[in-house]
Amino acid sequence: MAEDLTITASTDKAEQYRSLIPQINALINGEPDLVANLANICAALKEQFKWFWIGFYLVKDNKLVLGPFQGPVACTRIGLGKGVCGAAWQQAETLVVANVNEFPGHIACSSLSQSEIVVPLFHGGKVIAVLDADSEALAHFDETDARYLEQIVKLVNFK
Numbered sequence: 064m065a066e067d068l069t070i071t072a073s074t075d076k077a078e079q080y081r082s083l084i085p086q087i088n089a090l091i092n093g094e095p096d097l098v099a100n101l102a103n104i105c106a107a108l109k110e111q112f113k114w115f116w117i118g119f120y121l122v123k124d125n126k127l128v129l130g131p132f133q134g135p136v137a138c139t140r141i142g143l144g145k146g147v148c149g150a151a152w153q154q155a156e157t158l159v160v161a162n163v164n165e166f167p168g169h170i171a172c173s174s175l176s177q178s179e180i181v182v183p184l185f186h187g188g189k190v191i192a193v194l195d196a197d198s199e200a201l202a203h204f205d206e207t208d209a210r211y212l213e214q215i216v217k218l219v220n221f222k
């Protein structure tokens with residue numbers, strides 16, 4: 064297993080992801096424990112991108128329950144259709160929100176968060192978790208983040 068992460072100095076977002084993705088793959092490849100892998104994905108993303116908050120919510124008993132994350136303490140349970148996370152779960156698609164203050168029902172775990180992206184993780188055709196990233200800047204996330212974060216969550220093995 065790799066013990067160190069190489070952080071690229073490039074300011075190009077796509078290049079940053081392209082440098083990070085093989086490293087994330089090396090980190091989690093061969094490790095069967097889900098929590099360990101989700102935790103390292105959060106740490107790797109936090110180190111490269113310095114986002115305000117990055118973490119996973121896992122579907123348990125028909126709720127999204129807080130999983131591994133990096134950043135300030137956060138809400139622990141989110142219902143189907145609630146907030147950006149619950150909406151991404153219900154719609155089974157990635158949601159990019161440029162201004163969370165304009166998103167109906169947004170759950171403000173922190174008033175500092177201004178924009179957000181939520182990417183579902185699928186297993187057996189169902190959403191079984193979501194990856195949530197928050198930024199203190201408006202319109203921080205875009206289609207590039209969506210495309211690469213979708214690649215990253217596909218690396219997770221749920222067996």
Ligand code: SME
Nearest residue numbers: 137146147148169170172
């Ligand atoms: N803002 C999210 C809740 C999770 S926190 O941001 C960590 C939402 O509206 O679903």
